[in-house]
Amino acid sequence: MPEVIFPGPEGRLEGRYHPQPERDAPIAIILHPDPKFGGTMNNRVTYNLHYAFHEMGFTVLRFNFRGVGRSQGEYDQGIGELSDAASALDYLQSMNPNAKHCWVAGFSFGAWIGMQLLMRRPEVTGFISVAPPANMYDFSFLAPCPSSGLIINGENDRVVPPADVVGLSDKLKQQKGITITHSVVPEAGHFFEKGMEDMIGQVQDYVRMRQKSPEIR
Template identity: 65%
Template sequence: MPEVIFNGPAGRLEGRYHPAKKKTAPIAIILHPHSQFGGTMNNPIVYQLYYMFAERGFAVLRFNFRGVGRSQGIYHGQDELSDAASALDWVQTINPESRACWVAGVSFGAWIGMQLLMRRPEVEGFISVAPPAGRFDFSFLAPCPSSGLFVHGDEDRVATPKDVQNLIDKLKTQKGIVIDQDVIPGANHFFENKTDELVESVGRYVDKRLAAIGETMV
């Protein structure tokens, strides 16, 4: 789990990177929750998703948005999308033979991740954990360009089940993509005491997608 520093639009960004054994292995970047509410790359969900992807042979990066930890800059709210784009650029530069890319985001990171998905056609899979559909505008997903998984808790008062369901229902009307959904019983926005169930759900989904394309796990 080597520490890495790479250039972002507002200065240096701090991350942790797990290289893949295969040169053609897929890439995954993990985006953390809201910077102003304690979100960092060491968030327990971010941390466990990072290792979930690493165990499946991905080249994985998690990093701190601007103004968090040793990352330079200050919180902006929208420019964190540029941080995520820089992170993807950096991973792609050191994995030029990678055949695929995934983005996973938690809460605010899910909002940023879905925006990145719209701008980067090479992203073929996404994981959106507790997307705050009632608090941030997701109307840019028109249409959603890639298939992916939404996972959220039925006791979430930040990303309420109704708001997330409304978002998913809109996306499911689009042709050519498959939106999966998993609702974790008893889980709140932070998945307190439910993180294992969350990571297991995401792991099953990733395994299914890898099997569908014949990708062997490492």
């Protein structure tokens, strides 16, 4: 899988780009957890999400936020990281102008960034939000949430209490015009030391269901 360097708001951003041979393959961008706590694009959840999407026929890009690895810049409390994600999506779209669908997947901090990216980019047709940190960040900007997606978390998550994820999911489910699916992985913690295969399997089942049901926004 080729390493790529592409322009970001504060300099170069480092990524891993995994294309499909089909020119109109759907595209997906994968967002990693909080750099303050060691999050990188090689985080195990992020890595597995990347390959899960590629296995389903997506052209996939994951990348390091500013200040991580070879990406230039400094941590910016999520504001700059959202701009990084927008630049990464710009790059992915420029490489795949014929892509029919666009998905965003994020883990923890990356899920928070990903949900904000949804609000900026109407072309995003689906999202995967793994362990969204509803206890740490304000998700009230999702009013309304512009596309349907899957929220998934571990039953034994001690970083993001499952009750907070349920609260976020229930709020989004009240919105009309979209369908929010919420799933819980039994016995899994925040980083899915247990239950990784189960989580990835549920993500793939959901995305494949959506691919067969294009009428779901």
